[in-house]
Amino acid sequence: MIRSAYSHPVAEVEITELSAVPLNVVELLSKAHHPKAGAVVLFSGEVRNNNNGKEVAYLDYEAHQIMAAKMIRTILDDANKKWPLNIAIAQHRTGKVTVGETAVVVITASAHRSEAYQANQYIIDRIKHEALIWKCEYFTDGSHQWGGNCSCH
Numbered sequence: 001m002i003r004s005a006y007s008h009p010v011a012e013v014e015i016t017e018l019s020a021v022p023l024n025v026v027e028l029l030s031k032a033h034h035p036k037a038g039a040v041v042l043f044s045g046e047v048r049n050n051n052n053g054k055e056v057a058y059l060d061y062e063a064h065q066i067m068a069a070k071m072i073r074t075i076l077d078d079a080n081k082k083w084p085l086n087i088a089i090a091q092h093r094t095g096k097v098t099v100g101e102t103a104v105v106v107i108t109a110s111a112h113r114s115e116a117y118q119a120n121q122y123i124i125d126r127i128k129h130e131a132l133i134w135k136c137e138y139f140t141d142g143s144h145q146w147g148g149n150c151s152c153h
Contacts, residue, residue: 017072018063018133020095023102034086037109039116043124045104047097055140058098064132068092075126079108082122083115090123092133 015028025044032040047059076088087109097103104127108120127133138144 015089015091017069017090018065018092018094020093023091023093023105025102025105028089028091028105028107032087032089032107032109034109036111037086037116038111039113040087040107040109041113041116041120043104043106043120044102045124047099047101047103049099051137054143056099057138057140058096059103060096060136060138061092061094061103062134062136063092063094065094068132071131072127075123075130078126079119079123083108083110083119085110085115085119088119088123090127092127092131094133 015031025042029040029042032042047056049056072090072092076090079085079088085108087107089107090105092104093102104124106120106124106127108116108123110116110119134146136144136146
């Protein structure tokens with residue numbers, strides 16, 4: 001059964017910040033509806049098949065589980081203080097993530113789109129800069145490279 005956006009208004013959403021299994025974007029989005037929210041913004045960071053002229057085979061994410069989860073919660077709390085959000089969700093993959101899979105999801109909901117967009121970008125930028133999550137890109141030529149988490153600037 002498909003639930004209506006109005007059938008499950010949620011202000012406090014329990015989401016694990018890190019996941020070793022594929023992220024379920026549809027399920028996460030279903031938890032992001034709130035009766036006071038007129039805007040829901042979804043950012044889904046996908047693994048693309050190329051980077052810097054090289055063909056990507058897959059990514060591997062490692063994290064300091066406790067500290068990364070704590071930092072993501074802090075970032076969400078900070079966003080809630082800066083903007084009048086009804087919902088703020090973020091979840092990041094760990095382990096091997098293949099081309100076309102989702103590596104990170106950020107969802108924000110607020111009364112108006114401006115706040116939802118601004119908060120969403122703020123959250124993803126801070127996660128990429130501050131959360132103790134490390135990315136290793138594995139290329140089809142057999143080489144690999146650590147880093148490159150952020151292209152914010």
